[in-house]
Amino acid sequence: MTETPAPVAVRLRGITKTFGSNTVVRPLDLDIRDGEFFSILGPSGCGKTTLMRMITGFESPTDGSVELAGRDVSKVPTRDRDLNMLFQSYALFPHLSVYENVAFELRVRRTPKAELDTRVREALELVRLADFGDRKPNELSGGQRQRVALARAVVGRPAVVLLDEPLGALDQKLRKEMQFELKRMQREVGITFIYVTHDQEEALTMSDRIAVMSEGRVLQVASPIDIYDAPASRFVAGFIGSCNLIPARLEAGRAVTSGAGAIPADTAEAATRGLADGAEVVVAVRPERVTLHADPAAAPAGAVRGVISARVFLGDEWTVHVDAQGLTLTVQVPSGETGAALAALADGAEVAVSWTTAAGRILPAVDQTSGDAAGATATVTAGPTSEGAAA
């Protein structure tokens, strides 16, 4: 399937931000396409808000350029950039009705009355608050207030809306609902959304593409599926979802660990990415791709033997820790047949685990970084680890 890619809505070239001696965004290139739901995902303090503020013009880059729809806006003030931003902590005007809150910007721009009314009604319709125009913000629930803020952000139909952790203040259930709503809204209006979050699940659910950031760098830009299944670095593998990261070395075309010997890993794929014999690597295996064999004698050849060190029942699945020759592997077991067999076992029971070669993704042991913070994102812990999401 060949699709013509949509035109570029936002293009960043060599964008950099330094506060004093602290470089918080490192020279960074990024293309965000028209109509895309594009997420920027990364831990607290990695530079997400700073990057957003440079796109909006609230912050001027130390170096580099910002283009919107093919036009260099590096020197253009925010009000003349065709965008709107919804902040991490937004505020509605408490004394104005919902309608007037949404209409505010259009009034400032002296939009003709009839047009203003149509646009405000459309925006309220979009966020499903058509009947709430007369209410004051304090007569709304948290989720409804959030919707008003969204209506306000899109009412002027800017080309780009930037949203900085807009759901942060909401409880878990409301957050989930709003994720669907936001996605639906974005589809309906076709506006490019740039969405900042440190919640990996949120990014995976809503985005067309995700940029994973760490310490001022974009480490990978890809679709949610590729970010999850084909992480390009140890940091990305460990940050998105939970992942077993098994230290190993490439020897004679195999991945060999110090304790468990050769383990299944996709060496052919690693070779295409320049990882050759002698390289220190980690083999990244998702817990749901590991099969647990309650009877080690019946396990396939190449399975790794171990003992159960911990089990947690989660309803639809079990999370099981298996200690195997110096490795602690996390295994996700669906509560079906295997789950039932597992329930009958005790901690300390001998089991085996296996996974397919394709499930073992080989990554450099130390993330490649350039500049002065080399190695800072890859804390190589002594011994094997299972790094969960750092959210």
Ligand SMILES: Nc1ncnc2c1ncn2[C@@H]1O[C@H](COP(=O)(O)OP(=O)(O)OP(=O)(O)O)[C@@H](O)[C@H]1O
């Ligand atoms: N005006 C400023 N002056 C000095 N340092 C700043 C300024 N703004 C941000 N920083 C620093 O830049 C780094 C990145 O901050 P930023 O707000 O972009 O992070 P973030 O990824 O949005 O984090 P969070 O998820 O917590 O919102 C932080 O170390 C922060 O302390």
Ligand SMILES: [Mg+2]
């Ligand atoms: Mg922030």
